[in-house]
Structures are given as C-alpha cells and as structure tokens.
Amino acid sequence: MAEEKEAAEALVSDLQKRITEAFEVFDHENNKTVDVREIGTIIRSLGCCPTEGELHDMLAEVEEEEPTGYIRFEKFLPMMTKVLLERRYRPIPEDVLLRAFEVLDEKNKGFLTKDELLKYMTEEGEPFTQEEIEEMISASVHPDNNIVPYKEYIAMMVVEDY
Incomplete structure (x- = not known):
C-alpha cells in the first residue's frame, strides 16, 4: 500500500515537473503567467490533443473571472495535472x-x-x-x-x- 502511494506521488511529481518546464518556456516575463494564446501549444507539447472546443473549456476553467489575456501557473498546474492523470485528450493511435x-x-x-x-x-x-x-x-x-x-x-x- 505504501509502495502504491509512493508510486502515485512520484507520478504526480514527474507530471508536475513536465508541466512546469513546458509552462516556463512561454513565461517570458518569469512572473508565473503566460499569454492565453500559448496555452494550446503548451497543452499539446504535453501530449494532449484537445479539440478547439475542449481547449476553450480548459481555458474557461483556468482563466480569471475578469479575463486578462494571461493564464497564471497556479491555476494551470492543478488543472493540467488532473488532465494528464486522467489521460484525457489522448492522441489518435x-x-x-x-x-x-x-x-x-x-x-x-x-x-x-x-x-x-x-x-x-x-x-x-x-x-x-x-x-x-x-x-x-x-x-x-x-x-x-x-x-x-x-x-x-x-x-x-x-x-x-x-
């Protein structure tokens, strides 16, 4: 049981490291935000292939109540971690x-x-x-x-x- 928990924690840690690295490529100001137009590229670089509608839904989940044109890392990380853990938006074989x-x-x-x-x-x-x-x-x-x-x-x- 403890081994399974450790394996799960290691997987989450690894996924979050990959998400962080992908996000940081587009965080040009190093202020933990990226332009909303870059999110699709970040998501696809992580192996997910959402449709435009699914991408729109994902953006709605992480965008501020008052859209600023930027997505904050603190909102993106938990959403993207969940997407990857659930293996959503997998590419076509x-x-x-x-x-x-x-x-x-x-x-x-x-x-x-x-x-x-x-x-x-x-x-x-x-x-x-x-x-x-x-x-x-x-x-x-x-x-x-x-x-x-x-x-x-x-x-x-x-x-x-x-």
Missing part, C-alpha cells in the same frame, strides 16, 4: 491515423499530393484555419516533390506515451 490516410489514398500510392491534402483540409469535414493549413503543409509536404509520404509523416506525429 498510429494505426488509426494510417488507416485514415490509406482511405484518402484511393490509388494506394503510399502518399498524397499537396493538392489532395489541401482539398481534404478545405472541402471535407471540419474546416481547418489558414494557420493550421500552413502549419500542416510545411510539416507534412516533402519540399522536393510536393507529396506527403504519410507513413513517414505519421511516425513524426506520434507522441510518446507517459
């Missing part, structure tokens, strides 16, 4: 991502063209923002031949489990 790309790759070429990717991102499902489109294109499209070798791209996207 590698095999599911691969199957999704294979469905889009109707001719089974092993890649999508830049144009195909743009078409899917703008005409199918929930629309991406221009910033998201540009970010994905720069991360996924091979600069020499304008294709997305999706098996390589998926391997790059996979987040290490904790």
Whole structure:
C-alpha cells in the first residue's frame, strides 16, 4: 500500500515537473503567467490533443473571472495535472491515423499530393484555419516533390506515451 502511494506521488511529481518546464518556456516575463494564446501549444507539447472546443473549456476553467489575456501557473498546474492523470485528450493511435490516410489514398500510392491534402483540409469535414493549413503543409509536404509520404509523416506525429 505504501509502495502504491509512493508510486502515485512520484507520478504526480514527474507530471508536475513536465508541466512546469513546458509552462516556463512561454513565461517570458518569469512572473508565473503566460499569454492565453500559448496555452494550446503548451497543452499539446504535453501530449494532449484537445479539440478547439475542449481547449476553450480548459481555458474557461483556468482563466480569471475578469479575463486578462494571461493564464497564471497556479491555476494551470492543478488543472493540467488532473488532465494528464486522467489521460484525457489522448492522441489518435498510429494505426488509426494510417488507416485514415490509406482511405484518402484511393490509388494506394503510399502518399498524397499537396493538392489532395489541401482539398481534404478545405472541402471535407471540419474546416481547418489558414494557420493550421500552413502549419500542416510545411510539416507534412516533402519540399522536393510536393507529396506527403504519410507513413513517414505519421511516425513524426506520434507522441510518446507517459
């Protein structure tokens, strides 16, 4: 029983250290606050992939009653610790991502063209923002031949489990 408690405490301590380190990267003034617009990046760097709606809910939980545009570490740490302990907003598993790309790759070429990717991102499902489109294109499209070798791209996207 004591060993389980120690293991749990060690896990919480490790998670809080990771959260602190991620937060501090964006705490440019070293005053235990970050710009609210950076929170999504911090959360994703910790291996969570919330939707925009879920991210909005998380921000509502840690924002001040009077929004200041900044999030305080003392409010972020307990919320994020709980999220990580509950393993919420886990990324989609590698095999599911691969199957999704294979469905889009109707001719089974092993890649999508830049144009195909743009078409899917703008005409199918929930629309991406221009910033998201540009970010994905720069991360996924091979600069020499304008294709997305999706098996390589998926391997790059996979987040290490904790």
